[in-house]
Amino acid sequence: MDQRPLGLLTIHVKKGINLAIRDHRSSDPYVVITVADQTLKTRVVKKNCNPVWNEEMTVAIKDPNVPIRLTVFDWDKFTGDDKMGDANIDIQPYLDALKMGMELLRLPNGCAIKRVQPSRQNCLSDESSIVWNNGKITQDMLLRLNNVECGEIEIMLEWHEGAGCRGVTSASKGGVSSST
Numbered sequence: 001m002d003q004r005p006l007g008l009l010t011i012h013v014k015k016g017i018n019l020a021i022r023d024h025r026s027s028d029p030y031v032v033i034t035v036a037d038q039t040l041k042t043r044v045v046k047k048n049c050n051p052v053w054n055e056e057m058t059v060a061i062k063d064p065n066v067p068i069r070l071t072v073f074d075w076d077k078f079t080g081d082d083k084m085g086d087a088n089i090d091i092q093p094y095l096d097a098l099k100m101g102m103e104l105l106r107l108p109n110g111c112a113i114k115r116v117q118p119s120r121q122n123c124l125s126d127e128s129s130i131v132w133n134n135g136k137i138t139q140d141m142l143l144r145l146n147n148v149e150c151g152e153i154e155i156m157l158e159w160h161e162g163a164g165c166r167g168v169t170s171a172s173k174g175g176v177s178s179s180t
Contacts, residue, residue: 005060007165009068009091012156013042015052017142019151022074022082023047029084031153034069035059044075058160064095070153072145085145087123087153090116094139094157097130098168107132118144125152 013031021027026047033040038059045051059068068091072084097113104113111132116139118124125144130137138158145151161167 002166003062004164004166005062006064006168007061007159007161008058009061010056010058010158010160011068011089012158013053013055013057014154014156015050015054016072017050017152017154019049019051019072019145020074020084020148021049022084023076027082027084028075029072030075032071032073033057033059034071036062036066061091064091070143070155072148072151072153083147085148085151087143087145089141089143089155089157090122091157094130094137094159095168097137097139098159104132104137109133113137 011033016029019027019029027049028044028046029048029051030044031042031053040057040059042053042055045053068089069086070089071086074082074084076082093114093116100113109132112129113132114130116122116124116128116130118126123143123146125142128139128141130139136158138156140156143153143155145153
């Protein structure tokens with residue numbers, strides 16, 4: 001089996017909304033993204049239940065079926081960090097849009113390729129649009145945190161295929177070839 005990644009997924013962790021209070025009056029939240037054996041972490045935002053991170057984290061996607069887990073924690077100086085909720089990031093609709101390949105070049109900037117509705121199978125709080133803009137496909141998502149009383153995380157997905165990557169279109173059946 002080919003061990004090269006399909007591509008690189010950049011997850012822009014934008015902000016948290018109405019996160020749970022885990023300290024006296026607030027929390028010191030940070031986000032951990034886990035996919036397979038990769039774990040990435042944002043900085044801690046002190047005393048804020050509506051933190052703004054605006055941080056980018058890039059993970060190599062080898063198997064698109066391996067779940068991407070987002071977990072929010074409250075940093076504590078003297079005790080173990082408290083969990084503030086979690087969500088799975090469903091990238092399948094995003095990967096399906098990427099497989100359109102060369103067909104996307106005919107679309108105008110700002111065109112919504114696909115709209116994903118919240119369901120029991122995803123952690124979306126609101127409709128999420130996959131958009132073609134300036135030669136890139138992005139997806140903004142508002143994720144509802146599970147296993148907690150309240151809280152949402154706003155993120156954006158962006159795909160990159162660099163040297164050594166297999167590519168999404170070549171990994172799919174009937175993928176688009178770049179040779180014409």
